[in-house]
Amino acid sequence: MHAARALAILAASLAVVACQSKKPEAEAPARPAAAPAPASDKILVGHVGSMTGSEATFGQSTDNGIKLAIEQWNAKGGVKGKTISLRTLDSQGKPEEAAVAATRLIVNDKVNLLLGEVASSRSLAMAPVADGNGTPMITPSSTNPRVTKDKDKVRPFVFRVCFIDPFQGTVMAKFARNDRKIDRVAILRDVGNDYSMGLADYFLAKFKELGGTIVDDQSYKAGDQDFKAQLTAIKNKNPQAIYVPGYYTDVALIARQARELGMKQPLLGGDGWDSSKLYEIGGKAIEGSFFSNHYSPDDPSPRIQDFVKAYKARYGAVPDGLAAQGYDAAMVGFDAMNRAADGSGAAVRDAIAATKDYPGVTGIITIDANHDAVKPAVVLEVKDGKSSYVTTVAP
Amino acid sequence: MTEFLQHVVNGVSLGTIYALIALGYTMVYGVLKLINFAHGDVYMAAAFAGFYIATALDVRDHPTIGKAVVVFLGAMAVAGAMGWAIERFAYRPLRNRPRLATLITAIGISFLLEYGFQLPSLQAQGRTFEEVLRGWGWGVPGWLDALVGALPSTFPPGPTPRFFPEPFTRVDWTVFGGVHVSNYDVVSFLVAVGFMLGLQWIVYRTRFGTAMRAVSFDPRVAGLMGIPVNRVISATFVLGSVLAAVAALLVAGSRPRIDPIMGLMPGLKAFVAAVFGGIGNVPGAMLGGIALGLAEEMVAGYTVSSFRDGIAFAMLILVLILRPEGLLGRVTVEKV
Numbered sequence: 036m037h038a039a040r041a042l043a044i045l046a047a048s049l050a051v052v053a054c055q056s057k058k059p060e061a062e063a064p065a066r067p068a069a070a071p072a073p074a075s076d077k078i079l080v081g082h083v084g085s086m087t088g089s090e091a092t093f094g095q096s097t098d099n100g101i102k103l104a105i106e107q108w109n110a111k112g113g114v115k116g117k118t119i120s121l122r123t124l125d126s127q128g129k130p131e132e133a134a135v136a137a138t139r140l141i142v143n144d145k146v147n148l149l150l151g152e153v154a155s156s157r158s159l160a161m162a163p164v165a166d167g168n169g170t171p172m173i174t175p176s177s178t179n180p181r182v183t184k185d186k187d188k189v190r191p192f193v194f195r196v197c198f199i200d201p202f203q204g205t206v207m208a209k210f211a212r213n214d215r216k217i218d219r220v221a222i223l224r225d226v227g228n229d230y231s232m233g234l235a236d237y238f239l240a241k242f243k244e245l246g247g248t249i250v251d252d253q254s255y256k257a258g259d260q261d262f263k264a265q266l267t268a269i270k271n272k273n274p275q276a277i278y279v280p281g282y283y284t285d286v287a288l289i290a291r292q293a294r295e296l297g298m299k300q301p302l303l304g305g306d307g308w309d310s311s312k313l314y315e316i317g318g319k320a321i322e323g324s325f326f327s328n329h330y331s332p333d334d335p336s337p338r339i340q341d342f343v344k345a346y347k348a349r350y351g352a353v354p355d356g357l358a359a360q361g362y363d364a365a366m367v368g369f370d371a372m373n374r375a376a377d378g379s380g381a382a383v384r385d386a387i388a389a390t391k392d393y394p395g396v397t398g399i400i401t402i403d404a405n406h407d408a409v410k411p412a413v414v415l416e417v418k419d420g421k422s423s424y425v426t427t428v429a430p
Numbered sequence: 431m432t433e434f435l436q437h438v439v440n441g442v443s444l445g446t447i448y449a450l451i452a453l454g455y456t457m458v459y460g461v462l463k464l465i466n467f468a469h470g471d472v473y474m475a476a477a478f479a480g481f482y483i484a485t486a487l488d489v490r491d492h493p494t495i496g497k498a499v500v501v502f503l504g505a506m507a508v509a510g511a512m513g514w515a516i517e518r519f520a521y522r523p524l525r526n527r528p529r530l531a532t533l534i535t536a537i538g539i540s541f542l543l544e545y546g547f548q549l550p551s552l553q554a555q556g557r558t559f560e561e562v563l564r565g566w567g568w569g570v571p572g573w574l575d576a577l578v579g580a581l582p583s584t585f586p587p588g589p590t591p592r593f594f595p596e597p598f599t600r601v602d603w604t605v606f607g608g609v610h611v612s613n614y615d616v617v618s619f620l621v622a623v624g625f626m627l628g629l630q631w632i633v634y635r636t637r638f639g640t641a642m643r644a645v646s647f648d649p650r651v652a653g654l655m656g657i658p659v660n661r662v663i664s665a666t667f668v669l670g671s672v673l674a675a676v677a678a679l680l681v682a683g684s685r686p687r688i689d690p691i692m693g694l695m696p697g698l699k700a701f702v703a704a705v706f707g708g709i710g711n712v713p714g715a716m717l718g719g720i721a722l723g724l725a726e727e728m729v730a731g732y733t734v735s736s737f738r739d740g741i742a743f744a745m746l747i748l749v750l751i752l753r754p755e756g757l758l759g760r761v762t763v764e765k766v
Contacts, residue, residue, distance in 0.1 A: 087550075089689070091590040127548070127589045226736050253735045260685040260692070263440040264730035264738065271433040284591050288687055295602060296436065296610050316593050316686065 078119045078372065080105070080365070081140030083151035083161060088128025089257065089284050092310040093153040093357050097175055098123050099350055100361030101150060104369065107345070114372045122146065126157055133157035137164040137172075146170065147378060148368045153357055154282075155179030155230040162193045169380040171371075171387055175364035176306065176329065176357055178203055179229045183406040192380065194387050194406045196364045196395065197306075197329055198430070200230070204237025204280075206327045206412045206428045207303050211276060212245040214414075214426065220303070221251040221274040223265055223289065225281045228257060234280035234305050250274045255289075257282065262289045263296060270298050282307045287316035294320040301325060309356040314420045324417050329356040330397040331413045331424040342396045353421075356397070363395040367402075432608040437731045438724065443615040445723020446622045450677035451700035452707070452715035453625060454670030460633075460710035461646045461666045463529065464521065467536040469674060470697015471543035472512050476675035477688045478547070480505035481594055482582045490595035498597040506675040513671025514664055522660070540697075546586060547690035553583040591689040594682035614684035621680065625673060626716045632669075633712060642666060646710075695739070702746045708759025717757060 082101055084094030105119045113119055122144055124136035133152050140146045141164060149165050149172040152158045158177035162185075165172035174182055174195045183193050211217045220242060225231035239249055250272040253265040266289070269277060277293070279286050279302050286308055293302070304326040313321060332343050332353050342362065346354040354362075370393060371386035372378070393400040398410035411429045415422040451473055458466045483504040484490070487497045520539050524532045552558060559581040601613040633639040641662045644652040653659045681696075682688050703722045707714025722742055730738040749756060 087548075088589040089591055255735065256739070258689070258691070260681065260687065260696075261440075261444055263443075264437065264727045265735045267433060267436045267440060268731045268735075270436075284687055288685065291686075295600075295612060297602075297604065297608070312593075 076117050078114055078117045078148075078378070079144060079146045080119060080121050080368070081137075081144060081146035081149045081151075082121060082123040083126050083133050083136040083140065083149070083157075084123060085128040085153065085157070086123065086125040088126070090128050090154060090282050090307075090310075092283075092312055092355070093176075094126070096310075096355050096358040097151070097153055097361030097364075099346070100175075100354065100358040100363075101365040103346060103349055104362045104365035106349075108369050114369050119369065126152060128154070128157075130157050130160040134160040134164060137161040141165065141168045141170045147380075148173070148372065148383065150175065150361070150364050150368065152177060153360075154228075155182055155233070156228060158182045159229060162190055166190050166192045169384075171368070171380055171384045173364045173368050173387065175360035177230075178306065179233050180405075180407075181229070189405055192384050194367075194402060196367050196400055196408045197360055197397070198410050198412055199407050200233035201237045202430055203305055203327050203412060204234045204239075205241040206414065207234075207278065207305065207325075208238045208241035208245060208247075209428060210325070210327070210414050210426065211278075211303060212242060212247050215276070217247065217275045219248050219250050219272075219274045220276050220278055221253070221269040221272055222249060222278045223253045223255060223262070223269065223281075224279075225257050225285065226254040228281070230305075230307060231280045231282075235278065238278055238280070255281075255285065257285055259285070260288070262292050266293050266296055266298065270296055274300060276301050276303050278303045280305045280307065283310040283313040284316065287313050287321060290317045290320040290324065306356055309422070311352075311355070314417065317417075318420075321417050322419075325425065326415055326417075326422075327412050327428075328415050328422070329410070329412070330359050331415060331422070332359075333424040334413075338394055339396055359396045363397050363400065366395065367393055367400060432606065433731075435606055435609045437727050439609055439611050439615065440731075441724035441727030442619060442720060443723070444727060445703075445720035446615075446618045447677055447681050447696060447719075448700045448703045448722050449622050449716045449719025450618075450625065450673055450680070451696055452704040452719045453622075453629060453712065454673045455701055455704040456707075456709055456712060456715040457629065457666055457670045457673075459704070460712075461642055461663060462521075463646075464532055465536065465701065466667075466670070467533070467697070467701075468516055468539040468543060469670065470693035470695075470700070471540050472509055472516070472671045472693075473674040473678045473697065474547070474688070474690060474693035475512055475543060476505045476509035476671075477594065477678040477682045477692065478585075478587055478592075478690075479508035479675070480597075480679045480682065481587075481592055481688060482585070484595050484597065486580070486582070489597060493596060493599065495598065501597050502676070502679055505679055506672045509671040509675035509678075510668040513667040513674075517664055517667040522663075544691050544694065548589045549586045550588055551584045551586055554588075558583050559585075587690065589690060591687045594686040594688050596686070597679060597683050600684070612684065614680065618680045618684075621676060622716065622719075625676070626712060629669075629712045638662070638665065699742045702742050705756055706745055706749050708756025711756065711758045711760075714756055714758035721757075 084097050086094040105121055109118055126133035126136055149170050153176045155177040158174045159182055162182055172193045176197050178197055178200045180199050183190055183195055222235050224235040251269050255262055277300055279289055290302055302324040306328050308326040309328055367390055372383055375382040375386035388402055390402045400408045403409055409430050411427050413427050414425045416425050454469050480501050484501050489497050516539055520535050521532055524535060603611050605611055641657045644657055645659050645662045649659050703718035704715045707718025725741050726738045729741045
């Protein structure tokens with residue numbers, strides 16, 4: 036039923052794109068389907084984020100990061116003297132809503148730059164819209180390789196400022212095998228989620244390659260209430276750790292139910308865990324578990340501490356990884372716009388693609404030929420209801 | 431062996447939930463021959479009612495037995511009122527129309543609740559309940575001021591899941607050398623069995639039950655015999671919705687995430703459980719619920735875990751082919 040609804044909305048939004056993209060064609064036949072050059076002295080940035088839904092903190096944190104970046108640029112006089120303004124639309128955590136929101140921002144609001152989404156499944160729904168309309172899109176934190184690469188073809192207008200799953204999955208495998216000396220791991224993955232499936236596959240391959248054993252590979256569906264069947268089966272295989280590359284609400288429930296079954300193993304995960312809600316719902320159950328992330332707010336380097344201080348002053352909270360990624364995505368976008376020959380979509384795209392050694396909060400960002408950023412990852416441990424830095428793993 | 435016993439405990443705990451929801455389905459079906467698809471969403475709404483009451487009472491930081499009782503009774507009252515209103519305003523006007531019209535309305539109510547609860551909250555829209563009621567042209571009488579003032583402006587909750595506080599403290603026991611059972615599992619099971627026996631008693635041993643059975647047999651003739659048909663049907667809906675509220679709070683207490691579509695899957699599965707046990711039959715709903723919970727648990731535990739939802743619907747198809755009246759259902763001959 037949900038799939039049918041998604042299809043109907045997608046079809047409707049495609050129809051809208053098809054109808055609307057004819058307009059610029061009539062005015063400027065030379066450049067069909069290209070984003071119109073901004074005529075005003077303003078730059079409009081669109082953000083599609085999960086402001087509500089199961090991953091609500093992802094969208095909210097990212098939006099905060101983006102707003103901070105915009106305020107800092109505007110305080111310096113804007114990009115080429117033009118003030119930046121932001122329009123944020125809510126994806127409610129649903130891919131079909133993300134596609135509709137991206138279409139609205141590009142077609143109705145004619146944004147110069149599209150930012151979003153955090154979740155790979157939603158960025159995958161937005162990428163063809165951005166590509167088809169020639170609007171540059173930067174996803175802050177979608178790590179699935181297919182977001183920027185459609186089969187063998189790199190999507191010309193879609194970029195990311197984060198690492199990709201093959202790297203993130205191997206980071207955790209290396210950490211478990213080499214640092215923690217773990218031999219036996221069970222996997223519990225979310226079958227309906229591109230991000231989770233990708234991470235689990237890359238983790239599994241690397242962990243086996245390093246000589247470890249995967250004792251069980253179970254799955255769940257996001258939104259499930261009861262995970263005890265899978266956990267009981269896993270418990271019987273007696274692993275030393277459980278890899279759960281899911282999103283924080285599910286992970287928190289999984290941790291609780293694992294402890295209720297008397298399982299003491301640490302859980303391992305990815306950047307989808309990064310939310311204050313994980314600690315709120317998971318409580319004591321999630322303590323002592325590890326996850327890979329984009330950055331650690333404990334990092335003493337001045338670039339990071341300046342950001343943490345500015346963010347704290349503005350929002351009164353320590354920025355999580357997704358806020359830092361949102362900030363970096365916006366910063367890389369504005370830096371590229373500042374360098375671009377003009378404000379057209381193609382010129383901005385070329386400038387983003389040429390980004391080299393940009394000193395971001397989450398690492399030195401260089402966009403490679405696949406439109407990915409190559410950056411180190413950090414491993415964090417859940418301790419006393421917050422994350423604490425353990426180690427950094429270079430690519 | 432420990433693993434198997436743990437699966438049995440988990441399965442019964444899951445099945446109890448299905449059974450509690452299925453009891454409500456089966457009651458309404460028994461009386462009206464209507465599959466009330468909105469039942470799963472009344473379950474969801476009751477969970478949120480409990481959540482708002484618990485938040486107002488600060489149950490999370492200071493849980494007491496007294497507060498737990500208030501949360502349960504409050505959620506049961508809200509759910510009962512919803513059940514009454516849905517029947518009165520959505521189903522009763524269609525009672526003498528083709529049954530399909532009521533069925534489609536039930537699906538409509540279900541969607542209305544699921545997506546209505548996902549709207550941005552009044553607070554986010556910068557309004558309060560009182561303003562909304564005034565906007566509809568409803569003067570709020572003075573004695574209701576306190577009540578309207580207490581309504582949460584964070585309603586509707588929107589699609590973000592909420593964390594439900596434990597209404598009573600969780601206690602885990604280890605039995606048989608490694609099988610973990612919690613007091614929630616035990617209480618849920620006892621409550622379900624208690625409700626099943628209670629319903630059985632109401633249906634077969636009370637005047638109201640006799641009236642229910644008469645309405646079920648033939649509403650028109652029952653009306654001619656002086657049975658208040660509308661009142662009996664309303665009471666059935668209220669009773670079914672109150673059961674859903676109890677199920678919702680027992681689930682939310684032990685699996686503390688609630689969201690507006692949490693009733694969708696349990697509602698569908700409880701429907702399968704009711705059909706499996708023989709829809710319209712009270713012990714059948716209980717049996718069907720437990721059987722479905724165990725089947726799901728065993729499938730997820732011993733084979734591929736993604737098959738767990740499939741098994742529920744495979745069971746529905748098998749039952750409909752092999753024994754359409756369900757395990758405990760009575761065979762009725764359709765006369766032309």
